[in-house]
Amino acid sequence: MLSALPGEKQGTYEMGTTKSEFRSIVIFGGAGFIGSNWAERLLKTTAAKVHIFDNLSRQGSRHNLEYLQKVAGRTGRLQITVGDVRDASMVSRVLKYATEIYNFAAQVAVTTSLVDPKLDFDVNLGGTFNILEGIRQHVQNPYLLFTSTNKVYGNSNGGEVRVEGQRYVELGRKGIDESQPLDFHSPYGCSKGAADQYVHDYARIYGVSSVVFRMSCIAGPRQFGSEDQGWVAHFLYSALEGKPLTIYGDGRQVRDILYVEDLLHAFELAYENREKTAGQIYNIGGGEGNTVSLLELIDRVEKLTGARTGYNFGEQRSGDQLIYVTNHGKFSRDTGWKPAVDLESTLKAIHKWYRGNRELFVPSRAERLEQAGLLTPLRRTA
Numbered sequence: 001m002l003s004a005l006p007g008e009k010q011g012t013y014e015m016g017t018t019k020s021e022f023r024s025i026v027i028f029g030g031a032g033f034i035g036s037n038w039a040e041r042l043l044k045t046t047a048a049k050v051h052i053f054d055n056l057s058r059q060g061s062r063h064n065l066e067y068l069q070k071v072a073g074r075t076g077r078l079q080i081t082v083g084d085v086r087d088a089s090m091v092s093r094v095l096k097y098a099t100e101i102y103n104f105a106a107q108v109a110v111t112t113s114l115v116d117p118k119l120d121f122d123v124n125l126g127g128t129f130n131i132l133e134g135i136r137q138h139v140q141n142p143y144l145l146f147t148s149t150n151k152v153y154g155n156s157n158g159g160e161v162r163v164e165g166q167r168y169v170e171l172g173r174k175g176i177d178e179s180q181p182l183d184f185h186s187p188y189g190c191s192k193g194a195a196d197q198y199v200h201d202y203a204r205i206y207g208v209s210s211v212v213f214r215m216s217c218i219a220g221p222r223q224f225g226s227e228d229q230g231w232v233a234h235f236l237y238s239a240l241e242g243k244p245l246t247i248y249g250d251g252r253q254v255r256d257i258l259y260v261e262d263l264l265h266a267f268e269l270a271y272e273n274r275e276k277t278a279g280q281i282y283n284i285g286g287g288e289g290n291t292v293s294l295l296e297l298i299d300r301v302e303k304l305t306g307a308r309t310g311y312n313f314g315e316q317r318s319g320d321q322l323i324y325v326t327n328h329g330k331f332s333r334d335t336g337w338k339p340a341v342d343l344e345s346t347l348k349a350i351h352k353w354y355r356g357n358r359e360l361f362v363p364s365r366a367e368r369l370e371q372a373g374l375l376t377p378l379r380r381t382a
Contacts, residue, residue: 023048026098028085028131029105030054033223033230034147034260036064038102041264043071043078051079053094054105059224063360085127088134095134100271101144103131103199106192109228110151113188114318124191125198132202143274144199144210145267150176150285150324152193152214154183157322167293168252168322175256175327178214178283186318200281209278211270216285216326219346220260221353224360232257232297233350237361239301239309240354249316251295254323256286259341259349269335276334285326286339304347 025042029035030052042048050072056062065080072078083090085105095101106124107113113120128146135142150156153176160171184190196212203210217232219225225233227246238245266284270277292300298309332338341349354361 023100024051024098025049025100025102026051026053026094028053028101028103028127030102031056031061031064032058032104033220034218034263035102035104036068036222037220037260038104038264038267039068039078040071041268043068047077049077049079051081051094051098053081053083053085053091055084056082060222060360064222085130086122088130091127091130092134092137095131096138098139099143101131101135101139101142102267103128103144103146106147107188110186110188110317111228113186113191117187120187120191124188125195128195128198132198132208135208136202136206142208143271143278144208145270146196146199146210146212148196148212148214149189149192150214150216150283150321150326151186151189152182152184152196153180153321153324154185154189155321156180156183156324161322163252166252166295166299167254170323175288175325176283177327178281178330196281200279203279209274211274211277212281213266213270213284214281215258215263216283216324217255217257218260218263219257219350221349223260223350232346235297235309236301236305236347236350237354239305239307241361242307245298245309245311246314247294247311248314249320250313251298252293252322253320254291254293254325256288256291256325257343257346258284258286258290258326258339259346262286262339262341265340266331266335266337269337273335280330280334282331282334283326283328284331285328286343287326287328290339290343291325292343300344300347304351
């Protein structure tokens, strides 16, 4: 079990005594959805030492770490630091012996950025800057992968958009590639976009072997989806729990979905081909073969679960794109990568994981106290 809770004394904890002599990897936000899946892959398929840095503020983060401790066993390859990316001195210390760094720590919701843009700025841009400076000060020949977002493109629909059934269709274009101009439409878009430009520029100026992934919607097991982030899982869980959904806009908005295991394979190929990928920015997503609208996803969820999904409509959110479909051709050409898992299989995998982990969706004592106003919540930043 971990010996520090969010808000308690921060520190570093290590299992076992064996030290890795191969790769020393720091994962910021390593207890989250993508981070924990990546840590599991590294522990199972490599000899790397994995150091997770996370403030444990997101739902399921403690469960993810306890699961990873079981995966690591007594190998001594898993190390955990409970900390916040806004703490520059702590970030600098954990980077001292790193050979690879993955930055998944983020404030992830456009809605939160509109309510508290200072928090959004401090975590997404300030936290990334702290990591870059820690690398510059300590790490020799570093490799860094930073996960950005399609939101840096703002309202990217430049062509004619029309309605076809339950979805919008954009005529004359096969997805968004990296030539699309940046156009930040929210504090979240600004903070992530500025951060990905800092990462890109540190590659040019300081020789950091950095790769930026501008990602579309990622989905898969261990995702605690909410209305603001992880919407595919959120739709599925809401149907299973009989909770109504709110659709912002008319529900015809289209996104491409990428299964998390396909993303992990992209991480592997980016590292293996780092002589080519270093200094590059890539759009990463499920592409044209894995698109779905909100209304279409509801139909798919109902077919899979047999549960009716109640929903109502709200006003379309600021900065929401009618259509975003990734053109991942650049990364595919550089590495040979392409998505392998379709949307139906992705939904089945999430459904299976949910059925095996129902207890994780029951509020913990701390969460019940927070909801009752008897416990001050920690700001959610990683």
